[in-house]
Amino acid sequence: MxxxxxxxxxxxxxxxxxxxxxxxxxxxxxxxxxxxxxxxxxxxxxxxxxxxxxxxGKPVQVVDRRDVPIDQLSDAELYRIAAGGGLSPDTMLLLPPAKVRSDDPS
Structure with missing residues (x-):
């Protein structure tokens, strides 16, 4: 908006x-x-x-989100953390999460 x-x-x-x-x-x-x-x-x-x-352009400002509970982080933020935290918002991982195969049908 x-x-x-x-x-x-x-x-x-x-x-x-x-x-x-x-x-x-x-x-x-x-x-x-x-x-x-x-x-x-x-x-x-x-x-x-x-x-x-x-x-x-001015450098991107880093926002420290360590005080936010993990369940309130976005998928993109979690992907960056999982990738070692070295990704800036400009090079954010744009891949969907890997599908996890499970023997459990639920």
């Missing part, structure tokens, strides 16, 4: 104002990007992080 139609996050007045300003000064964004790249090239870690975040 998506956000409600009246969501306050829909309006972004600063983004709108920034887009208008950039239309009036199309080379300004290029100059800002050049400055960001120059500072990153000089070894400034904050600018390097910003550049990497803009290119690759």
């Amino acid at each position: 998506g956000r409600p139609l009246g969501s306050p996050n829909r309006e972004k007045p600063f983004q709108d104002a920034l887009r208008i300003a950039l239309r009036n000064r199309p080379l300004a964004l290029r100059r800002v990007a050049d400055q960001l790249l120059d500072k990153a090239e000089q070894g400034n870690l904050a600018y390097i992080r910003e550049l990497v975040d803009r290119l690759d």
